Amino acid sequence: MSDIVLTGIVLFAVFFLLIVIGVPISISIGIASFAAALVIMPFWDALMVLSQQFITGIDSFVLLALVFFTLAGSIMNTGGIALRLINLAKLLGGRMSGLLAHTNVIGNTLFGSISGSTIASAATMGRIMGPMQKKEGYDPSYSAAVNIASAPTGLVIPPSGTPILYSLLTGGTSIGALFIAGYLPGFLMAFLVMVMAYIIAKRKKYTVETPVPFSEGLKVVLQAIPALFLIVIVIGGIAAGIFTATEGAAVAVLYSILLSLCYRSLKLKDIPIILKDTVIFSGIILLLIGASSAMSWVLSYSNIPQAISSGLLGVTENGILLVLIMVLLLLVLGTFMDIAPGLLIFTPILFPVATSLGIHPVHFGIIMSLGLAIGTTTPPVGTVLFIGSKVGGVSVEQVIKPLLIFYIPMVMALLAVAFIPEISLWLPRLFGLID
Template sequence: MTSIVFAGIVLFALFFLLIFFGVPIAISIGLSTLIAGMMLLPFDEILIVVSQQFVTGIDSFVLLSLIFFTLAGSIMNTGGIAQRLINFAKLLAGRLPGSLAHTNVIGNTLFGALSGSAIASAATMGKIMSPLQKKEGYDPTYSAAVNVASAPAGLIIPPSGTPIIYSVLSGGTSIGALFIAGYLPGILMAVLIMITAYIIAKRKGYAVSEPIRFTQAAKVILDAIPSLLLIVVVIGGISLGVFTATEGAAVAILYAVVLCLLYRSLKWKDVPVILRDTVIFSGVILLLIGASSAMSWILSYSKLPQLVSSGILQLSDSPMILILIMVLLLLLVGTFMDIAPALLIFTPILLPIALEIGVHPVHFGMIMSMGLAIGTITPPVGTVLFIGAKVGNVTIEQVTKPLLLFYIPVILAFLAVAYIPALSLWLPELMGVLDK
C-alpha cells in the first residue's frame, strides 16, 4: 500500500516539476503518468492501460458539444457580431459616469457568453473600446484593467466549455443545470465590477455618453436582438428538453452561420481560418482530456485522492472552513494553470470533499468554474491579463496596479457564489432541471 501511495505522490511531484521547467501541460501529464505507472505495473501493461484510458477519456458523445460550441464561437468572433453588442451595451450603460467603461463590462459579458471565450472577448472588446476610451481621456491602464477584469464573466455565463468538461468529470452532472446555474454568478461578477468602475470614474471625472435618441435606441435594440436570441434558443432548448447539449451546440453553429450571412459579415476566405482555429483548440482540449483520464486512473489506483480528501476533511468539521480551503486552493491553482487542465486534475480530488460536506454538484461546478476563471486574469500565467494588456497598449506592470482594485469585486463575487448556494441553484431549480 505504501509503494502504491508513493507512486501517486511521484506522479504529482513529477508533473509540477515538468510544468516548472516549461514542458507543455499535456506532455507533462503523459510523462508523469507513464513514469508513475511503471512503479505500479510492468511497462508493457501500463502502456496498454494508459492507451486504453486515453481513448476512453475522449470517447464521449457529450464532448462533441464542446467542439461544436467552439466552432460556433469562432464563427461569431469572425462574423462582426461584437460591434452590434457594443452598441447595445452603450445603450444599457446609459448616462453613468465612465459609461464607456460600463459599456466594456457589458460588452465583455454579452460577447463572452456568446463566444464562450474570455480571451476572444478581451481581445475583441479591447481593440474596439480602448481607442474610444483614450479619445475620451480615460487612463489607458484603467481601461485595460476594466477590460481584463470583466472578461471572465462571459466564461461563467453559458454556453461555455468549462461546464461541459466538469459534467464529464463529475460523472454526468446535468449540463442544462450547469448552464443555467451560470447566469446569476456571471451577472453578479459583472455588476460588482461596474460598481467599482463607477466609483473610480466618479472620482476621476470621466465623461458621460451623449443621450441616444429614441429612433437610434430602437435600431440598436433591433440590431442586437438576433445575436442575443442565440442564448435564448440554445439554453432554452436544452433546459426545456427540446434537444440535448450536443444538439444544442449544433443548433448554435447553424444559428451563427445564418446570422452572419444575414449580416453579410462572413466571407469564404474566413472559413478555413475558422475551421483551423476550431481544430487546433479542440485538439488541444481532447489531448488534455485523454492524458488526464490516464492520470486519473493512476490516481484512483494509488488512492491518493481519497487520502488527500480525508486529510482535508480532518482539518476541520466546519463546512464553512472547508469551502474556504477549496476556494483558496482554486485561486492558487488558477494562478499557474489554465482552466481545462486544472479542472481535469482537481475535480476528482475536490468533488468528493464537496459532496461529503453537502455541496450540490451543480453548486460545486460553479465554484470550480468561477475560481479557475479568475486565474485567467492573475499573473503569472493569466492569458486574459496578457491579451488585455497587449490590446490596451500597456504593460503587465502598468495594468496590475489598477487591476488590484478590481480583484476586490471579483473575489467578493466568488465568495458569494461559494457560500450562497441559491446563487447557483435557484434558477436551475426554478426551470425544473436540477437533479436532487
C-alpha cells in the same frame, strides 16, 4: 512510504517540474501520469492501461458539443456579432460615469457567454474598446484593468464548454442545470465589477455620455436581438428538453452561420481560417482530455483523491474553512493554467471533498468554474492578464496596480457564490432541472 504517498509525490512533482521548464501542459500530464503509474505497476501494463484510458476519455458523444460551441463562437467572432453586442452594451450602460468601462464589462458578459472563452473575450473587447476609451481620455491601465477583470464574467454564463467538461468529469452532472446555474453568478460578478468601475470613474471624473436618441437606440437593440436570440434558442431548447447539449451546439453553429450571412459580414475566405482555428483548439482540448483521463485513472487507482479528502477533513471538520481552502486553491491554480486543464486535473481531486461536505454537484461546478476563471486574471502567469495587457497597450507591471482594486468585487462574487448555494441553484430548481 506507502504507495499512495509515493504515487502522489511522483505524479505532482513530475507534473509541476515539467510545467516549470516549459513543457506543454497536455504532455506534462501524460508524462507525469505514466511516471506515477510505474510506481504501482510494470512498464508494459502501465503503457497499455494509460493508452486505453486516453482513448476512452475522448470517446464521448458529449464532447462534440465542445467542438460545435467552439465553432459557433469562431463564426460569431468573425461574423461581426461582437460589434453589435458592444453597441448594445454601450446603450445599456446609460449615462453613468465611465460609460465606456461599463460598456466593456457588459460587452465581455455578452460576448464571453457566446464565445465561451475568457481569452477570446478579453482580446476582442480590448481591441475594440481600448482605442475608444483612449480617445475619450481614459487611463489605458484602468481600461485594461476593467477589461481583464470583466473577462471571466461571460465564462460561467452559457453557452460555454466549461459545464460540458465538468459534467464529463463528474459522471454526468446535468449540463442543462449547469448552464442555467451560471446566469446569476455571472451577472453578480459583472454587476460588482461595474460598481467598482463606477466608483473609480467618478473619482477620476471620466465623461458622461450624451443621451442616445430613441430611434438610434431602437436600431441598436434591433440589430443585437438576433445575436442574443442564440442564447434563447440554445439554452431554452436544452432546458426544455427539446434537444441535448450536443444537438444544441450544432443548432448554435447553424444559427451563427445564418446570422452572419444575414449581416453580410462572413466572407468565403474566412471559412478556412475559422475551421482551422476550431480544429486546432479542439485538438488541443481533446489531447488535454485524453491525458487528463489517464491522470484521473492513476489518481483513482491509487486512491489519491480519497486520501486528500481524508487529509483535508482530518485537518478540520469546519465546512466553511474547507470551502475557503478550496476557493484559495482554485485561485492559485488559475494563475498558471487555463480553466480547461484546471478542471480536468483538479475536479477528480476536489469533487470527493465537496460531496463529503454535502455541496451539490451543480453548485460546486459553478464554484470551480468561477474560481479558476478569476485565477486566469492574477499574476504571475494568468493567461487573461497577459492577453488583456497586450491588447490594452500596457505592460503587466502597469496594469497590476489598477487591477488590484478589481480583485475585491471578483473575490466577493466568488465567496458569495461559494457560501450562498441558492445563487447557483435557484434557477435550475425553478426550471425543475434539479431537486
